Amino acid sequence: MAKPVKKKRVLTVTAKEQRAAYLFLIPAFLGLSLITYLPLLAAFGIGFTNLNTAHFVKNNTFTPLKFVGFDNFVDIFKNPSVDILNSIYVTVYFSLIAVVGSIIYSMFIAILLNRKMPGRGFFRAIFYAPYILPAASVMISWYFLLMDNGIVNYVLAKLGLGKSFFLSAADTVMPTLAVISVWTCGNLIVIFLAGLQNVPRVYQEAAEIDGANAWQRFWHITIPCMTPIIFYNLLMSLVTNLQVVVPALAITKGGPGKSTRFMSYLIYQTAFRSRELGKAGAIAFVFFFVAAILAFIFFATSSSWIYYEGGDNR
Numbered sequence: 001m002a003k004p005v006k007k008k009r010v011l012t013v014t015a016k017e018q019r020a021a022y023l024f025l026i027p028a029f030l031g032l033s034l035i036t037y038l039p040l041l042a043a044f045g046i047g048f049t050n051l052n053t054a055h056f057v058k059n060n061t062f063t064p065l066k067f068v069g070f071d072n073f074v075d076i077f078k079n080p081s082v083d084i085l086n087s088i089y090v091t092v093y094f095s096l097i098a099v100v101g102s103i104i105y106s107m108f109i110a111i112l113l114n115r116k117m118p119g120r121g122f123f124r125a126i127f128y129a130p131y132i133l134p135a136a137s138v139m140i141s142w143y144f145l146l147m148d149n150g151i152v153n154y155v156l157a158k159l160g161l162g163k164s165f166f167l168s169a170a171d172t173v174m175p176t177l178a179v180i181s182v183w184t185c186g187n188l189i190v191i192f193l194a195g196l197q198n199v200p201r202v203y204q205e206a207a208e209i210d211g212a213n214a215w216q217r218f219w220h221i222t223i224p225c226m227t228p229i230i231f232y233n234l235l236m237s238l239v240t241n242l243q244v245v246v247p248a249l250a251i252t253k254g255g256p257g258k259s260t261r262f263m264s265y266l267i268y269q270t271a272f273r274s275r276e277l278g279k280a281g282a283i284a285f286v287f288f289f290v291a292a293i294l295a296f297i298f299f300a301t302s303s304s305w306i307y308y309e310g311g312d313n314r
Contacts, residue, residue, distance in 0.1 A: 044288075047072055047281030054275040072282035083258060084266065084283060088290055090174070091263045095241040095294075098178040102185040102237050103230065110192035111218075124193070131186030139250040142180050143167065167251060170259040177247045177260065188233045195229035196222070224307045231306050235298055242291050263287045 050066045076082045113124050130138065145151050146166040153163045166176040203221045212220070223230075245264035248254050254261035254269070263283065271280035 040288075043281045043284045045281070046277055047279075047283075047285045049278050049281075051277040051281075052275055053277060068278065072279045073286070076279055076282050076286070082266070082270070082279070082283075083261075084263075084286060086258050087261050087263045087266045088286075090259065090261060091242060091244070091287075092290070092294070094174055094178060094181075094244060094260075094262065095238055097175065098181040098241040098244075099234060099237045101178055101182040102188055102241075103233060105182050106185050106188035106233070107192050107226075107230075110189050110196055113189070113193055114196045124190075127189050128186035130184040133184070135184075135246040136250050138180070138184060139247055143251040146176060168256055170256050173252060173256065173259055177244075177252075180247070181241060181244070185237065188237060191229060191233055192226070195226050199225045227306045228308065231298070231302055235295065238294060238298065239291070242294070263290070 048067060048069060050068050050071075076084045109127055113120060113127065117123075143150075147153075148163065148165060148168055152166070157163060165172060167173050199222055203225070204217055207217045207221055243264055244262050245268065248260050248262055248265035249268070252260040254265055264287070267280050267283050267287065270276050270283060
């Protein structure tokens with residue numbers, strides 16, 4: 001008696017592509033899990049413990065790890081030496097002025113670089129270059145330019161305008177750091193430039209025939225067509241500027257006073273200077289919560305001003 005022939009399992013093209021996609025996603029998933037998600041969960045978990053390495057540094061022994069619940073969270077809000085509310089304010093304030101300045105500046109430069117002019121490629125490279133420079137080098141270079149006895153103050157004194165305490169006065173240090181952040185937003189310029197080149201030319205020509213001037217074409221055609229890209233740049237710039245830490249580490253050390261004691265710098269001080277890792281984890285949790293709130297506001301309000309092709313806003 002003949003044996004029944006087994007039918008080979010034939011995968012469709014779609015199934016093969018899906019299986020290949022899952023296989024290629026495994027390295028990325030493992031990388032995100034091991035480098036991002038697990039450390040993030042660990043930091044949140046540490047925030048509910050009394051983990052402190054100061055005793056280990058002195059006596060080469062760890063203190064017994066103990067679950068302390070919300071004690072760290074209560075302490076960081078009550079302890080005047082931590083002053084987390086000031087750090088939240090400083091971080092959000094810096095982020096907002098840096099984001100607004102970066103969007104306006106990068107859009108303006110992108111519009112100029114989108115025009116046909118001699119040396120356009122050279123100028124595009126020049127404006128993009130600050131983005132790829134090492135952040136610490138950028139900050140130190142600006143420090144030598146803007147310090148009390150720096151080149152900028154020397155020029156101001158020669159012009160009879162008097163010195164300006166850019167980095168040593170609490171009321172000027174934040175705008176100064178925001179200007180430096182704006183100067184390094186070359187990535188936003190490139191993204192805006194790509195978006196401007198995709199604005200349908202037929203809309204511009206139709207508006208021009210109807211008598212619309214340059215400002216009207218920009219405001220009623222270019223901006224609506226660019227709103228998805230504006231939203232993306234706003235979100236990416238917000239996330240980047242919320243995590244600001246290099247200015248405090250490189251030049252200001254959180255000062256003058258506590259005027260540049262950003263939340264990332266506060267986490268660094270608490271974890272690696274005071275060695276109170278439990279409290280640092282609690283601060284990180286609060287930091288994540290603040291960033292999540294701001295991101296939620298962005299997404300919740302985006303449907304009222306983002307327009308897609310065809311005139312629909314979602």
